């Protein structure tokens with residue numbers, strides 16, 4: 001990273017000062033497009049997605065190119081050192097879902113993060129080399145390309161290489177987030193990666209990432225082997241050995257993404273397709289929708305005390321189920337059918353009282369600091385043929401383990417914290433777990449990522465998803481009911497204030513300004529403990545409008561996100 005000459009600056013500016021065609025952010029209308037739409041967390045990534053489709057690439061090609069671009073321009077969550085999930089709906093209605101979630105290394109052990117007294121050592125599971133699972137992103141993109149790619153692999157990685165090599169301008173939010181992590185970057189690394197800047201980063205500084213460009217070139221040339229074998233793998237293993245991590249060469253070679261059956265559910269005539277375990281997102285989302293239907297939440301006044309009381313009571317029960325029943329299906333038998341069954345859920349929600357919050361049967365203290373600098377990123381794409389992709393990807397925390405692989409220029413995830421390191425002990429998102437999500441070699445840690453596609457009368461209706469750790473599920477839930485039940489347009493649904501609860505910690509989180517003092521008082525009378533938060537959720541979504549054209553919604557209020565179509 002360095003300041004560069006005026007000539008190079010002009011070249012970079014061509015990429016970095018990309019001028020949007022329509023002017024966001026709109027209060028209640030998103031971007032409009034006749035045929036195609038991209039909504040991502042960074043204008044440069046959105047621009048690349050559009051360009052790929054204009055060249056004849058499909059939504060999956062665009063998704064692959066965007067994933068690699070985000071690893072350059074959005075290093076806190078865009079990644080090649082992390083993992084994620086993709087939900088794909090082809091224009092003929094075929095739906096498939098790809099799990100490219102990280103896995104525990106073979107050397108992982110159930111109690112590896114416990115100290116001699118049996119306490120979870122948070123620093124070990126969240127920061128530094130031991131925090132990382134085996135990355136899945138590059139294998140995931142390769143698999144998507146093998147199955148659906150139209151343009152060449154090389155062409156899809158070019159934009160990311162150019163941006164890494166030539167540099168791009170930092171946005172204010174990213175400069176700020178790099179500054180916030182300054183000490184963590186120093187603590188996690190044995191050397192000074194480019195992100196460490198003693199003078200501090202400012203908006204408009206240029207990020208040149210030559211090492212990352214060369215890593216991406218290996219991947220461009222050699223496909224998935226460019227990451228899991230050869231020089232990049234060697235650099236990663238060396239990083240592990242010198243930094244005390246346990247990911248081995250065998251772990252890398254053996255990593256495979258998995259095609260899984262989508263979780264499919266119905267809500268008021270709409271069909272929902274979302275991610276199956278090892279993400280909890282799909283099952284929990286269907287449960288939330290069943291609860292919403294059972295209690296008629298959509299008929300109540302939006303964010304009134306009654307609506308929020310019922311919504312919270314449903315959420316608490318769904319997250320309690322998540323804590324006990326969900327984990328990696330390759331290691332633990334998940335009662336999926338039961339959990340998404342209408343009768344099961346009707347019984348589950350039947351003890352919800354109108355005026356009083358149900359006491360948590362066991363009082364366990366959730367960690368109320370779970371919301372420190374989390375970062376994940378979601379993007380939604382529809383191409384001119386009508387193919388759609390919802391893809392959520394993450395390093396887990398902001399910049400993951402904060403370890404940047406020396407010489408290779410990319411961050412490794414700290415996804416091991418998504419396991420239940422000890423039953424009942426909350427992770428960074430305050431989520432607790434049990435046997436189902438205990439650490440085991442080769443196992444995938446439970447996720448909340450909820451990339452989702454909704455159909456109306458068998459046609460594509462909504463492509464949605466969000467970052468936000470535990471809040472992802474409730475955010476996606478709200479994006480759906482805001483539109484279907486509360487009559488909001490897409491952008492309005494994204495802008496709307498969000499609320500969240502998850503059983504433990506026993507708290508109802510509400511975005512600042514989300515409710516009136518009267519509603520607050522009413523909720524408190526019903527027994528809810530409320531904590532207000534600055535911001536929850538960053539939905540990037542695409543809605544098919546009545547005339548078949550597309551609305552792209554991005555969270556302009558809470559992020560740098562940007563949607564555009566053509």
Ligand code: DON
Pocket residue numbers: 374375376377394395396397415418446447448449467468469470472
């Ligand atoms: O997989 C999960 O559920 C978490 N690792 C996601 C982390 C996340 O969303 C951070 N976000 N803002």
